[in-house]
Amino acid sequence: MGFYKERYDVIIIGGSLAGLAAALQLQSKGVSNVLVLERGNFPGGQAAGYVQNGFEFQITLPGTMFVGTKKEPSKTGQFLHDMGMDGGWQPVSECYRVVLPDFDIDVTLHAGYERAAREINAVVPGTYDGVIGLMNLCRQVHDSMDVLSGNWPGRMQMMMKHAEFVRTAGYSAAEIISTFRLPQKAVDILNAQWVYMGYSLDTVPFTEYALWMAECFAENRLCQEPLAKLALKMQKKAEASGIQVEFCQEVDKILVKNGKVLGVRTAHGDEIHGDYVISTLYPDKVYPQMVEPSSEVPQNALRFVNSHKLSAAPVSVIMTIDGTPEENGIRNHFTFFSNTLDDEASDEPLSDAEVEHILTDAEPPLKDDVPAKGCPTNYDCITAVCPNYASRAAVPEGYTLLYLTALAPVTAFQNIGEDAYHDVKRRLADELIAAYINISGVDFRPWITEIEVTTAVTISHRLGTWKGAIYGHVPAMEHHVAARLRMKKQERFIEGLAFAGMDGNDAGIQVPGGLEAAQDVLNDMDEKRNADDSGQKTDKPVPQKGTDGSSQNTGKPIPEEGAVAPKQKKEAVENGKQN
C-alpha cells in the first residue's frame, strides 16, 4: 500500500505559515483533497525554529505579523480569526526604537499614527502635520491596495474611489516623501526599517512603501505564544479536516507535461500526482531547477526570474542571557541602530584577500578596519529584537532572549569556503554584539548562556530556500506590486502552478502570500468550471461561493461573507463592462 493517494486536487510544497494558510483557505472553500509536503520535521517553515537546551529559537529574527486590532483586523488577522486561531494575541504599543548616535537620534515610536507623529514632533519640532499627512496617505494607499488586489475596476472607478493610490502609483517612495518637505532627521526616524533592509527609497515604489508603513504604525497585536505553536495549530486543524500533511518530505521536482502541472517528486523518490501545485519556494529555485523536464520551462519564466533581484539575507546572532532584559541593558522589543546612515549594502562578494584578512586577524578589527566594500554585512544598520517584550511565555523566567541581525547580500558568502565559515560566523557575531553593547551600555557577554549564529548558509541548510534568501525580491519600480498583481495571468508560465507571496517587501513567505496562492488556485478552478460549463460532468472540486478575495480589509470590521458578495458582484459587472 502506498503512502499517498492516487491524486490530489492541490499539492502544497512547504508547511510554512504560508503553505498551511493556503491549505486552510482551500479547505474553507471546499477543496480538501490537499497534500502539504514539508521538508522539516515541524510545521511553520521559518517560524518552526528549533529547540536547544530547553530554549526555543527562531532561525533568524522573529518578524512581526501584522494582524491589526480585534476591531480592525488585517487580512491575516481576519483569517486567523475565521480559523479560530486569534486567541492569545495581545495588543502591543511599541513600534520600534531607533538609535542613530551620529545624528543625535534616540527615539521610541509607538503605535497609532497621531502618537508616532507626536513622538517625532517632540524631537524634530514642526513636523507633526507632515508626518501625519504622510502616514494618512500611506493608509489610504494601503486600504486601496487591500480592496484592489483581487479586483481591478476601470479607470474612472479607480480615479473616483482610489485617487491617492492612482496618483502615487507611478512614483518612488523618495519622490512622494519629498512632497511633504520633512527635515532629513524626521525622514531618518521614519524610515529606519528601510535602511535596515538596505533598500534605497529612490527605487522602492511608493505603493510598496505605503503598504509597509501603514501597518508598521498601526495598532497591532502580537502572538503570546511562539509562532511555531500557531503553525502546529494550523497543521492540526488542516489534518482534522482531511488535509494530509507529511514531514521530512523535500520536493525535488515539479512534474510538468504540455505546459501543465502533473505533480511532484520527493527526495525519497515518491511521485505524487496533483492538478495544482502551490510552491512556497521561490520561482528563482522552481523554474531553473525543479521543473521536470526542464524543456517545459518557458523562456519567459526564466526572464521573469532573471529580472528580479534577491533581497539580502540576514546574519543573526541569537542569544539567551542570564537575567532580565533590563539587567542586560535591553529596554525595547525592536531596536534599529547604527552609527551612520547608509542604505547601500555592498553587493560585491568578498575577495580572497578580504576573506584572508578576516581569517588571519585573530582579534576582531576596529570598525574602521572592516573593508567598506564587500563587508559581509551592512553594519550600518543593525536590528535588535528582544522577544521578552513581546511575549512572556516565549522566554523562560529569568532569561533574556536577544536577536541581533544585520543584512548581507547573499553574494557576501560566495567566496567563503567551509574551513573559514565558522571563524567568519564568530567574527560577525562578535562585531554585532560589540555594536549593540556600544548603544546599550551593558556588557552582557559574561552572562550569555546559549549563542547561535545564523547566515544565509544556515537558512539554506534548514529551510532549503534559494541561496538562503527569505526576504523575497528587492522592491523596484519595475516590480511594482500593483503591476505584479494586474499581470498575474500573463505571468503564469505553467498551468496549475502557483506561488505563495513573492513581493519583495513582504518579508518573505507569510500568511498573506499563502492566501493569495490559494485564491489563485480557487479562481482558476472557478474559471475551469465555468468553461466546462453546463451539465458536463466533472470530477473537479466545486469551490464554494465568495472565492474572489472576499476577506479584504477596508479598515473596517469585515462584514459577513453574504454581506460582501453583492457589492463584489456589482464591481465584477462594472469591471466586465469597462474591459
Place this chain on the structure above:
Amino acid sequence: MASKINVNGFFRDTSGLPRMEELRKSHLANAPADPDTDDFIRRLAERLHPKNMRFQVVSIIESSDYTRVYRLVPMDGHIPVFQCGQYMNLRLKIGNSVLTRPYTISSAPFEARGDNPFVEIAVHHKKGDFVPDYLFKKFKVGDTLDGSMPFGNFYWEPLRDSRNIVAIAGGSGITPFYSMAKEVASGRMKGCKLTILYGSAKSDDIMLKDELEQLSSTCWDIKIVHVLSDEPGWPGKRGLIGQEMIKRYSSKGCTYMFCGSFAMYGHVLNALSELEIPARRFRHAAISNPSDVSILPGYPKEKSGKTFQITVVRGARQDSIHASAHETVAVALERAAIPIDTHCRNGECGFCRSQLVSGEIFVSPVGDGRREADKETGGFHPCSSWPLSDLKIKIPIM
C-alpha cells in the same frame, strides 16, 4: 495637508499604473533567459552538512581489551568541518532493518583537514551491547559504512565559554575530550587549558589510556586525572567524581563540560549545584538513557515486562507491530524494519519527531527535547519514549 497629492501634474500622476505595467513588461522582455542554477549558498551548506556519506574503514586499532578505534575515510574524500564534541550518525543495515546510531568523533577536527583527512570513532564493548557487538564482529579494514556528520551542539563555544575547561567524563564519555585534547595539543584552541576528570569503574575500563597519557605528557595545557570507583588497589584517585574533586581542579569562571552516563550525570549535577555553578557554565553531551527504563524516575513499574501493539501510520499506509515495554518506540520500529531517522538517541535533537495519535507513552525526563507545544498535542521523540499501552503513531515517511 497633502491629502490630494500632486507631484508632476495631473496627467503624469494619473498615468502611473499603466506606466508601471509597461516598465514591468519591458524589463521582463529584456532580461536574459539563461537559467541560473548555481546556488552557491546551498553548495556551501551541503559541504558543511552532506546528506549521505560513505566511509571506508582504513584501520582498526585495539586500544584496550574492550576498546577499538575505527579510522574512517569518506569514499569521496570530503569530510565536513566539525567541532570537538560533535558526533556522527552511523546507518547500519542489519538484516532488514536500518539502525542509526550516534558516535562521538574521537579524532580531532584538524585531523579531518589536510592531505590525509580521516575521522575516528572509539567503540567500547562489553558483552551484550547489540550495536558495538555488531561493529566488533562485522567490520574489517576495507569495509564500508554509511553515515552522516556533524551533529550536536555539545562543543566549546569561544563566544560564550571560558578558555579554562574542566571536562568531566565517565566511561566512553571520554571520546569528545580526547578529540579536544588533541586539538589543544596541536595548538589550535589557543589559550585553552583542559583538565579532564575521568571516572571509570576499573582500570581496564579506561578508554584511550595511553593516548591520553601521551597527550598530557607532551602538552602543558592538558591535565588528566583518572578516578576509579571500583578498584580498591588503584594508586590514583578513588571513588566518584564529586564536589570536592571538582572544586580542587576548578579555576575562576571556568567552563564545565560533561559526557557520561545517566547515573553519573545526576551525581555531577548535584556537585555543581552545591558549588553554586550557574547553568551557563555547565555544558553536557546527550545523556544516554539507562538500558533499564524502569529505573528512570516516574516510570510506572507495573508496566515492566508487558508487550503492546503499535499501529504505525505513514501517510495513507498503516502497519501494525509488536513492542515490548522495556524498549523504546524507535527500537520497536527498527525491529519491525520500519525506517525511522534517529540521531541523538536520547530525545534531545528531535530528528525522529513523530506524532502520538492515541495511547500512552513514558518519556524519559533526561534530555526531553520536545517543544512545549508538542508536549500538549502529542508530538514525541520515539528514540526516548517507551510504550505504556497499545499505541497509534504517525511517523515521517522515509
